[in-house]
Amino acid sequence: MIRPWKTIFNISFDSEKTIVEEIASSIREEILKGRLERGASLPGSRALAKDLGVNRKTVVFAYDALIADGWLETRYKSGTFVSEHLPEMKSLSAEKLKDTESNFNVREFVSAPLTEKPFSGNVIFFNEGSPDTRLAPLKELSRAYRRVLDRQGKWGLLGYGDERGDLKLREMLSMFLSRDRGFYADPGQICVTKGSQMALYLAAMVLICPGDTVIVENPGYPAVRTLFTEIGAEVKAIEVDQEGIDIDVLESMCKKEKIKALYVTPHHQFPTTVTMKAGRRIRLLELSIKYGFAIIEDDYDHEYHFGAGNNLALSSSEMAINVIYISSFSKLIAPAIRVGYITGPQKFMRSLISLRAQIDRQGDNILEHAIADLMEDGTIGRHSRKVVSIYRARRDLMAQYLTESLGPMISHHTPVGGLASWIEFNRKIDFNKYMNNLQKKQVQIVPPGTFYQDGHSRFGMRLGYGSLNDQELKEGIKLLADGISKL
Template sequence: MLRPWKTLFNISFHTDHTLVRQISEVIRNEIIRGRLESGASLPGSRALAQDIGVNRKTVVFAYEALIAEGWLESRHKSGTFIAKNLPLIAETSKPVLKRIVSNFNYIQHDSFDLNDRPLDGNLIVFNEGGPDTRLAPLRELSMAYKRVFQRQGKWRLLGYGSEKGDLKLREMIAVMLARDRGLHADVADICITRGSQMAIYLAAKVLVHPGDVVVVENPGYYAARKLFHEAGAVLKTVDVDKDGINVDALEELCLQTKIKAVYVTPHHQFPTTVMMKAGRRIKLIELSLKYHFAVIEDDYDHEYHFGAGNNLALASNYKAANVIYISSLSKLIAPAIRMGYITGPAAFMKSLVNLRVQIDRQGDAIMEHAIAELMEDGTMARHARKVVAVYKERRDLMEACLLQNFGDQVSFRKPEGGLACWVKFNREMNFPQYMELLKLRGVQVVPPGSFYLNNQPSDYIRLGYGSLNKEELTEGLKVMSCTL
């Protein structure tokens, strides 16, 4: 018999579990461990209640529950004992109960390496090109969110809405696309998603049958490659040069094999930041019609352009019947605000929306409506102008610091837009070792191999400057140059 009972029962009065359940679990676990043997007597309910500081009825209820389960038995005028025929009899007493392992089959998904978040809060992080969350219009967004709840008839937004997303937000996006990107999209063919990543996933699932060939840029966006691969696609790469994806090489590939889709980032190519030239844009669209493949245009940071012109979306071309357009508001507001969208041919979009319903009934209708109001009253446009000016200054500072700290050790093209710079090291680099040394000195960079199929070695690295202020940028690049 274990004594004293006070040390055995660790009862908490500040938990969701009832006292009856806590007492029952202690006795049950001690029996399973073999520390309370069959036939052993338990203290009377009054004595145990006094020992552990609870009401006697609490102990009585616990004993009765264990008797009903077969763990205990009551003997008239003798007391309460551990049952002779226990529900579970262990051959050997073990301090820890062995867990039963699951034995069903399932599909094993490989890990998804996320290179856009810091490994440590104290690091200066050159990410893939994320925005500075310190610039997010939080006050305006919170006020708009609050107004939605205060408005008469707000209850309508609390139920199920359209699986395509809030109607007002889709209307505002349609206006913005027509005004700023030359793309005339039917509101009925726009679907709001939880970020552009979800939009790419949906497009891949609707387009790809196992064995279909999907062409991706090289170097390119690793997350898109993974999504197409998971959908069963056979991936083929086409190189990117100073004018964007090589459409002549793409045409040669079309002559060799049937292509289902081509994924491109024409506005600021990921990761090289180059803009696809007009001639290549036209030829890509013509190839899509001639060889019957879809073009998935990922316009992930259209707002951040610092050059003389603002290239229209690839999907704005009057021949772009096979183009599926994807973009996001997350980089304009903040990554935590998961707000992407996708539009394309009506029949394709109907199928995509039907799939979206299966995995996500609808998005955050309140947040979508709040953002729509900020777009309607001009707040989002003012915010965009403000942050574009800030990021242009940081782009110029990045250029100056690279030249000052690295000199001819690196080569790069000053990006016309976006939030990152594509830098080539003019010497042989051991990047894994270099990255480890940087982390020891408080700087984190994105693994360069992730931009290439099969993580092939590269002399290039993508350095995001958007999320870093002047001091962080200056110090981070100084550390990087001193660590070479």
Template sequence: MLRPWKTIFNVSFNAQQTLVEQISGVIRNEIIKGRLERGAALPGSRLLAADIGVNRKTVVFAYEVLVAEGWLESKHKSGTFVSANLPLMKDRSGQSSKYPLSNFEYIQYASFTVTDRPLAENLIVFNEGAPDTRLAPLKELSAGYKRVFQRQGKWRLLGYGSEKGAIKLREMLSIMLSRDRGLHVDADNICVTRGSQMAIYLAARVLVRPGDVIAIENPGYYAVRKLFHEAGAILKAVEVDKDGIDVDALERLCITTKIKAVYVTPHHQFPTTVTMQAGRRMRLLELSLKYSFAVIEDDYDHEYHFGTGNNLALASHEMAANVIYISSLSKLIAPAIRVGYITGPASFIQSLVNLRVQIDRQGDAILENAIAELMEDGTIARHARKAVGVYKERRDLMLACLQENFGHHITYHKPEGGLACWLQFKNDLNMDQYITGLRQKGVQIVPPASFYLNNQSTNFIRLGYGSLNAEELITGLKIMGDTYYQALL
């Protein structure tokens, strides 16, 4: 057990008590207060003696007194510890104190609902569409780190670098965006962030003044609603159908209301998974120029497309002057690899970079250079091809299991990409009770009301299949089917 480097014991050296009494009394009080817990290791007698400025034998005698009283216990060749046989000391933090309580005002941020990891042990989690970390190229990433540290001049990476991110990674991203997504963007106009969530946060803070109107997809990404709301924006919902966001409804909103920006997920709409059709993409860009609003394109899972052809990014179009493009490598590699990026009009990106410096001087230069190595040698591209094949098989298995376990009781849109499926129950269902019943049987799903601006009750659910293997999918969907039929009785 680790011992403290420095003690917190305060000995006053008063004349009314011996040093042994004072030291033993201080330790005894720390145990009673709960600051020294059962089993806690005390400093060695030599260290404590040097720290408080007494003879070592004085500390040894004080320890012996406390051992004799049962407060401490001595373990041969291990040291001195608070006795494990003591009762748990009561938490006195809520009791009155001679010290005043804090009384300054501050903003209270609401807790954020976690849906991408188990809320309890041994749950099969149908999350919102996370990748399977078991597929991550860990060996190659480790080798990339090693090459970075073997490079001549590696010590420079330990100092401050560009607030926009490692130049090597930005150059690789520039090449990838041009080759795979049709964007022609200079590396100097890319800002690397700690995941796409950070990029969205920065964009919101640069764009929004209190009272500005932001249009969002409905249903849509609840985290974005929270970010824009806390930045002071007024949110206006625009419905989504089988072709993506309703641009006619968006124009009607623009006629009556000045909007600052619209947030869209055109490649695979979140949560419905539909792809925005070409005509709507053109119309959206035309509206952005006509009514002078920004388009925030969140391309969160571009690599995972199973159909023929490649839908280029909205930002690749010649009319995309007002598009702010955000994407990430986290879903491609692993969620723990916090690497996102953002590009857009040069002056906007520079303002965003200036803000980023205030809250996060720079990203992880070692990680960014290691990933750049893997992009340059083709590892990332090979991993993407392999992952797409695995996820396509899982999608097909999921659709087969849905058909087997629910039959005509559901309808769904077959996703042409992404890592999740959007389905609707035909019968009315008490979703809260259904979710509770699933949890009791070891299955967790995302509460569907969170996708809607007004948290409305809905019979739609989004089931992420990417992070589950075949056995988990089969078992989880069987439980979901059985629980559904029981709920109908």
């Protein structure tokens, strides 16, 4: 088919550019827009010159310039073609990018400051407490996924479903919460989400209006602090000690102003790993009822408890009338498995489910049903027992190596659960300089200041051990100690 090159290439004879530049720019533009694909044949210089009404040498010069820049290539006795290996988009001039900039306003959102990716492939990364994806039950999940797709009635799962999530999964979650977390949630009052972060977003959007006062832990989870701030809430932080959030300070704040919601990680506090004591839990629930604020309970790391007994959720109390419960499978299976869930009071859940449908019509029916099958046949339970044993051993090694390499320089306690340790240095540390020292040794930590409301760590640092094997832990802790010695 003969293309109308004159209409395809936008050549302006009145432009300040030369005709050669106009032709080269137009061809490059068509390539970037995808209308001229890699390997596409261009007309001969004589034919294109005739079509455009220009001298043949003008087209030759334009082709030569594009060949030199890597946009075009010549093939012996075949002609000129779009290159199979195009330059990167950055080859566009800043002036051209400016010309194509939109002229409408946008709302700018800020990403949470936590870093979950190592700066290189060979680094030992003490992340914020991620699981070891090498332990994920991939074969079991793959088999379950195939069974769902092979099952009679599978076509129903491929269509639109309930915005609350797969019914079987919600039924299995209801049984799990009753057996393991100490409270009953009706399957109709559970909403499956794409991870706990989505659940937090939905809860925040339903609960919080601009100007509302919201309480967070300090140090605490930076992503939720960023989320509340973006919504327009006035975010205030309460210090955490060895027994959890300071309830006396909370009560004092409640007497002075209206509190709309409080976000808390009572089971294994993020990032310090401490467990909120029973007395504080009771007082927190009492204050919630007395002053009418919601408690967003993020049951963080509840899957990994290494002690004799496992604390039940705040939601298990008869006083938990204002508690919203959030959890996920991201730590138990793998972070890429974006399946979380949320439950709470009926009025709250009605609004949240409606909002969830507006944002995302439904979740992944097949994946959710596969996970439900794994819960039903006991696979999830067996996997949990297996990895808890592995992570307990890694926790013990972490404590041993910390004592051996950093003992006199730090204070730390062996966590009763979770996938990270919290250490505090006995002297003030320049963490920026420390992280630079570590980077030279191919070691990375999460910037400690991200956990604090003011962005500056006092002395504390969170070190995830879950994703590191024995050798990586031993070597990594040694290098952490070496990095301190250089300060």
